[in-house]
Amino acid sequence: MVMHDKFGRTYQFNIFLYVLHYSKMKYITLTWDRKQDxxxxxxxxxxxxxxxxxxxxxFDNMRTVVDRPRTQYKKVVFNNLFYQFSKDANFEPIACRPYRPQTKGSAESLAKFVEQRLRPYDYEFYDAVELIGLVNDLCHELNHLEISQATEQRSIDVFNYEEKEHLNSFNAKLLDTYIENECIRIISKESMINFRKGKYSVPTKYIGEEVQVIFNNSTDELLIYSIS
Incomplete structure (x- = not known):
């Protein structure tokens, strides 16, 4: 998806969609890339x-999930690292069959709906932080304020009273080991870097240079070092 801020700057981003089947409880967030981590x-x-x-x-048959998609004649082959993540997270991954819209229609309909809800803000927000906030606010509205057409109730109510207790527990620290904590980035012409799901500004003198980015899990600090 592409949107623009009040100053005409372009933001190209993706929307991650996660929907619980029974309650229709949703998690929606903005990402700047489609990397596996x-x-x-x-x-x-x-x-x-x-x-x-x-x-x-x-899951849809994206490259970060499957090495070979499921077909009428062949079983799906999941990416090894993704499959290990699924085991450590305590869920069974199932790949949608290509060209079978009934298996992924709900997510595709939600994707179109989210885009329709965000589109009126094109050229209306100030920066990446506000854009991320718009997506987060929409997630809250869909779960806590609006009535789901599927259940005729708020998703948060169905989730709390009927679905939440059936979810498996998980080890958050174990899953952290799958997430990138250190990388090399090139400073954009807007003097920004993308890291995980955020954009971070640096002094303009570093535009075009490579920097080392390190996230400290124990302090929740992001450290950026010039390596030129």
């Missing part, structure tokens, strides 16, 4: 948001 971070955040993990999670 970004997927792992989004899933971990979704588990923390819903305080548990469902027994099964259905």
């Amino acid at each position: 970004t997927l792992f971070e989004c899933l971990k955040d979704a588990f923390e948001y819903t305080e548990g993990v469902p027994k099964e999670i259905w």
Whole structure:
């Protein structure tokens, strides 16, 4: 998806969608890339948001999940690292069959709906932080304020009273080991770097340079070092 701030700057981003089947409880967040460790971070955040993990999670046939998609004649081959993540997270991954819209129609409908809800803010927000906030606010509204057409109730109510207790527990520290803590980034012309799901500003004198980015899990600090 592409949107623009009040100053005409362009933001190209992705929306991660996670929906619990019974309650329609949703976790929606913005990402700047489609890397595998970004997927792992989004899933971990979704588990923390819903305080548990469902027994099964259905996935589209994206490259970060499958090495060979499921077909009528062949079984799916999951990516080894992703499959290990699923075991450590305590869920069974299921790949949607290509060209079978009934197996992923709910997520695709939600994706179109989210885009429709965000589109009126094109050229209306100030920066990446506000854009991320718009997505987070939409997630809250869909779960806590709006009535689901599928259940005719608020998703948060169905979730709390009927679904939450059936979710599996998970080890958050174990899942942290799948998420990138150190990398090399090039400073953009806007003097920003992308790391995990955020954008971070640095002094303009570093535009175009490579920097080392390190996240300290124990202090929740992001450290950025020039390596030129």
